[in-house]
Amino acid sequence: MLDERDRRILELLQKDAAIPVAEVAEQVSLSASACSRRIQRLEEAGYIQRRIAVLDRERIGVPTTVFALIKTAHHSDDWIENFRRAISDIGEIVEAHRLTGSYDYILKVVLPRVEHYDVVYRRLVKRIELFDVSAFISMEVLKSGQTLPVDYAV
Incomplete structure (x- = not known):
């Protein structure tokens, strides 16, 4: 407690x-x-998983964010594991979430410029079969961070 x-x-x-x-x-x-x-x-106790350095994305050279919404026709455990491996091998994909609703997954992709998204897209679709991928370019970051509210911790 x-x-x-x-x-x-x-x-x-x-x-x-x-x-x-x-x-x-x-x-x-x-x-x-x-x-x-x-x-x-x-x-x-696992409240602190690890300590990291948060890098400046501009200085590192990846200021652009694209969110890719993915639909798939596959939902088997094997397909999900192959998908997990495919996205893990692509460094530009920094977050991935399984969703409810019309799309199955959302990926957060960081890039040097928006044109580089095609390189990441091609690497992904070479590794895994996808039904539909829709990409959305982030125009402005309104809130960002890794901090979590601690009021709910038990």
């Missing part, structure tokens, strides 16, 4: 995983050693 200090620690680490433990400890009114033990416990 998480308490308010645990939730605050999670909020702070989500904003900056490189924040020194002493600074986290100060912000949650704990000693550095007690805070360090809590962070270790949160990691061991």
Whole structure:
């Protein structure tokens, strides 16, 4: 069971995983050693899966986002596993979700420019049979981030 200090620690680490433990400890009114033990416990319990660096997409050279909506005529476990492997091998596909409704999947694809989408599309359809793919170019990011609300954590 998480308490308010645990939730605050999670909020702070989500904003900056490189924040020194002493600074986290100060912000949650704990000693550095007690805070360090809590962070270790949160990691061991699976609340913290890993710590990553969030890169600047402009500086990395992939400022363009395309969302690809996919329909398939296949829904077998084998097809899904082949699809999972195909999208895992394409670095530009940074997220994939299975959907309800008229489409089966949505992919978030990051690209150097919109014309590069065709390269990714061709790599994907060489690997897996798809019924329909519709692509949508993101014009503007209104909200982005990896932080999660911690109020629901138990």
